[in-house]
Amino acid sequence: xxxxxxxxxxxxxxxxxxxxxxxxxxxxxxxxxxxxxxxxxxxxxxxxxxxxxxxxxxxxxxxxxxxxxxxxxxxxxxxxxxxxxxxxxxxxxxxxxxxxxxxxxxxxxxxxxxxxxxxxxxxxxxxxxxxxxxxxxxxxxxxx
Numbered sequence: 001x002x003x004x005x006x007x008x009x010x011x012x013x014x015x016x017x018x019x020x021x022x023x024x025x026x027x028x029x030x031x032x033x034x035x036x037x038x039x040x041x042x043x044x045x046x047x048x049x050x051x052x053x054x055x056x057x058x059x060x061x062x063x064x065x066x067x068x069x070x071x072x073x074x075x076x077x078x079x080x081x082x083x084x085x086x087x088x089x090x091x092x093x094x095x096x097x098x099x100x101x102x103x104x105x106x107x108x109x110x111x112x113x114x115x116x117x118x119x120x121x122x123x124x125x126x127x128x129x130x131x132x133x134x135x136x137x138x139x140x141x142x143x144x
Contacts, residue, residue, distance in 0.1 A: 005036040009043050016049045030058045033078075060102045063130040066140065067100065074100040080113065087116075095120035107131070 012022050024031040024040060031037035044051050064071050075097050081087040094101050095117055105113050110129065117125075129141045 005039050009040055012040060013043060013047055013049065016044065016047075030056060033058065033060065057134045059130070059133045060104070062133045063128060063140075064100060064102060066130075067128045069100045069126060069128070071100055074102060077101055077103045079104045082109075091116045092120045095122035095125075 016022055024037045026035065026037065032041045041051060043049075060076060064074060075094070077090070077094055080090050080094075080103060091113075094103070103113070114127070114129075117123075124144055127143055130139065132138045133140075
C-alpha cells in the first residue's frame with residue numbers, strides 16, 4: 001500500500017532477481033491502476049523484470065460499461081489531488097473534458113468533489129456514481 005511502497009519495492013525486486021515469482025493482489029480493484037502497484041510495475045519494467053497481468057475486475061471499466069454514456073473514448077482521471085491549486089486546476093480541466101470522465105474518490109470527499117465539478121461548469125453533465133462495483137454492496141446512482 002501507499003505507506004510501505006518505498007520499503008517494499010526493493011525487497012520485491014530482490015526476490016525477482018533471485019528467480020522468485022511475485023504476485024500483487026488487491027481487494028480494491030486492479031492493482032496498478034490508481035494504486036501503489038503502478039510504482040512496482042514501473043520499477044519492474046526499469047529492471048527488466050517480466051510482468052504478467054492477470055485480468056480481473058476493474059471498477060472503472062465496469063462502471064463505464066453500465067453508464068450508457070458514449071464510451072468509445074473516455075478520460076481516466078484516477079484520484080484528484082486532495083487540495084490546493086493543483087486540485088482546482090484539474091477539476092476545471094475535467095469539467096471541460098468532452099469525453100466521459102472516470103474518477104476515483106474517497107467516500108468522505110465525494111460530495112465536495114461533485115460540488116467542485118459543478119462549480120467548475122459541469123453541473124449539466126450526466127453523472128454516474130458507483131461504489132463497491134461488482135461486490136455484494138454495490139451501489140449505483142445517476143444524476144446531473
